[in-house]
Amino acid sequence: MRKIGEKILKGYSLAVYVFLYAPILIMVVFSFNDSRLLAVWRGFSLRWYETLIGDPTVWRAFYNSIWVAGLTTIVSIVLGTMMAFVMIRHSFRGKSLLDSSLYFPVVIPEITEALSLLLFYVFTGIPLGGLTVAVGHIAFAISYATIVIRARLVGFDRSVEEAAKSLGANEFRTFLHVTLPIILPGVMAGGLLAFTVSYDDFIKTAFTAGPGFQTLPLRIYAMASRGGVSPQLNALATVTLVVSLALAVVRLRLSKA
Amino acid sequence: MSSPTVIYLGVFFFAPFVIVLLYAFGMVGLLRQFQFFPTLEYFLEFFDSVAPSVFGRSLLMAFATTVLCLLLGYPMSYHIAVKSGRRKETLMLLVIIPFWVSFLLRTYALMTILDVNGIINVTLLSFGLISEPLNLMYNMQAVLLGMVYNYLPFMILPLYASMEKLDKSLLEAAGSLGAGPTRSFLHVTLPLTRSGVGAGSILVFVPAVGEFIIPQLLGGTESFMIGNLIWTLFLKARDLWFGSAVSIILIALVMLMVALYMKYITRGEEMTI
Numbered sequence: 001m002r003k004i005g006e007k008i009l010k011g012y013s014l015a016v017y018v019f020l021y022a023p024i025l026i027m028v029v030f031s032f033n034d035s036r037l038l039a040v041w042r043g044f045s046l047r048w049y050e051t052l053i054g055d056p057t058v059w060r061a062f063y064n065s066i067w068v069a070g071l072t073t074i075v076s077i078v079l080g081t082m083m084a085f086v087m088i089r090h091s092f093r094g095k096s097l098l099d100s101s102l103y104f105p106v107v108i109p110e111i112t113e114a115l116s117l118l119l120f121y122v123f124t125g126i127p128l129g130g131l132t133v134a135v136g137h138i139a140f141a142i143s144y145a146t147i148v149i150r151a152r153l154v155g156f157d158r159s160v161e162e163a164a165k166s167l168g169a170n171e172f173r174t175f176l177h178v179t180l181p182i183i184l185p186g187v188m189a190g191g192l193l194a195f196t197v198s199y200d201d202f203i204k205t206a207f208t209a210g211p212g213f214q215t216l217p218l219r220i221y222a223m224a225s226r227g228g229v230s231p232q233l234n235a236l237a238t239v240t241l242v243v244s245l246a247l248a249v250v251r252l253r254l255s256k257a
Numbered sequence: 258m259s260s261p262t263v264i265y266l267g268v269f270f271f272a273p274f275v276i277v278l279l280y281a282f283g284m285v286g287l288l289r290q291f292q293f294f295p296t297l298e299y300f301l302e303f304f305d306s307v308a309p310s311v312f313g314r315s316l317l318m319a320f321a322t323t324v325l326c327l328l329l330g331y332p333m334s335y336h337i338a339v340k341s342g343r344r345k346e347t348l349m350l351l352v353i354i355p356f357w358v359s360f361l362l363r364t365y366a367l368m369t370i371l372d373v374n375g376i377i378n379v380t381l382l383s384f385g386l387i388s389e390p391l392n393l394m395y396n397m398q399a400v401l402l403g404m405v406y407n408y409l410p411f412m413i414l415p416l417y418a419s420m421e422k423l424d425k426s427l428l429e430a431a432g433s434l435g436a437g438p439t440r441s442f443l444h445v446t447l448p449l450t451r452s453g454v455g456a457g458s459i460l461v462f463v464p465a466v467g468e469f470i471i472p473q474l475l476g477g478t479e480s481f482m483i484g485n486l487i488w489t490l491f492l493k494a495r496d497l498w499f500g501s502a503v504s505i506i507l508i509a510l511v512m513l514m515v516a517l518y519m520k521y522i523t524r525g526e527e528m529t530i
Binding site: 005009030039098105107110116136138206237 | 277
């Protein structure tokens with residue numbers, strides 16, 4: 001009786017795993033298909049990747065994605081580290097309010113955040129483009145970065161800083177040579193998370209980009225909603241996916257370091 | 258030292274919400290010259306529009322998604338939690354990996370299966386089981402499938418966390434006192450994993466209500482949800498005032514649910530996501 005129960009449970013779980021992975025695997029496999037037809041295998045080919053490489057709009061979108069995510073990362077690291085330090089080391093009035101406000105961008109539906117930012121730009125008359133996208137990405141990436149960096153600061157042994165100072169190092173040198181190397185894995189993990197949420201973002205980008213600016217997710221969405229599925233889009237999605245997974249693997253490594 | 262961060266969030270996160278609030282209550286004009294005569298007309302318009310039925314449908318879809326995720330996720334989490342060592346780690350990693358792929362990509366991946374030229378239709382046609390391709394997309398079922406597919410890991414993680422903590426000796430005790438598997442499940446396992454069920458449900462339900470990409474790519478008019486409504490109002494109809502009122506109502510709804518969320522999930526656990 002118990003044996004049968006376990007078998008059923010195992011089969012059930014296996015089915016759920018297949019459900020989780022089959023669509024992604026099929027998308028990846030058919031991006032290497034030597035056929036215009038989407039789901040009939042005609043042999044291995046890189047032709048769809050070649051058409052991607054020859055497509056200037058894809059390159060443009062890739063370039064835009066990277067610089068927006070890069071800018072988001074740098075600003076969120078700096079602002080997030082400052083915030084994390086203050087929250088760990090100081091107590092002040094309104095700290096718990098600040099603490100819970102940090103979670104707003106994480107829990108609020110992204111679409112409400114996206115439209116509020118659009119209204120803000122419309123109201124203040126700021127023209128939409130790549131920078132308005134980055135500004136919006138930073139506004140939620142800060143929260144993610146702060147949460148990750150703060151987690152890293154919790155077990156920080158402050159006596160090493162005091163040792164450096166008593167040996168004559170000033171605030172700045174102490175930070176650069178003692179504090180920073182210790183917290184660096186946390187800062188990098190926070191930065192990678194900021195990069196990832198920016199790189200993957202669709203909704204906020206769509207609301208704040210304006211007509212002339214396209215990132216990879218916007219390009220993928222435009223192709224998917226206009227022409228439906230195509231082997232070329234499979235290839236583009238696969239490339240985007242590989243970057244996301246690589247970022248996640250590095251982040252996982254860092255959090256274990 | 259945190260003031261630059263606070264200023265940034267104040268200007269680019271909180272101030273925009275204040276502007277939404279002002280628009281919803283009737284502000285007109287731009288920063289240089291604006292007028293504000295408070296009115297409730299846009300909130301009253303809400304009840305005369307399609308919005309209530311769209312809200313109802315979204316809540317229903319989110320609820321169905323939550324129930325299906327629970328049905329799929331609970332046995333699976335249990336299966337993983339009773340394993341040990343490396344096996345457990347690997348099985349859990351396999352649940353987390355889809356988390357690393359964005360909703361947009363995962364929803365597109367689902368399209369490669371459901372599309373008219375997708376794998377299901379092509380396979381069925383080639384075996385002669387159907388003569389015309391089936392319409393598997395642009396309906397309610399496709400959206401529901403997409404929602405369950407994307408949100409399932411959100412359900413499994415907290416469920417797994419609560420089952421991990423479960424003390425197995427309690428089950429043995431129940432067994433040695435004569436309880437069968439069903440009884441010990443209903444009276445021991447289920448009550449002790451209630452916090453996981455609650456947290457997982459909120460984690461799925463809250464974002465599912467405001468979901469946009471999945472109904473946009475997989476749905477049709479019959480599966481039009483709040484996210485689609487807001488998108489249409491802002492980017493197509495350019496009705497900023499009514500759009501703002503709809504958004505304020507959505508935010509209020511979510512705040513209410515987030516209060517529940519705070520009750521169930523400790524902050525430390527969020528960071529593992």
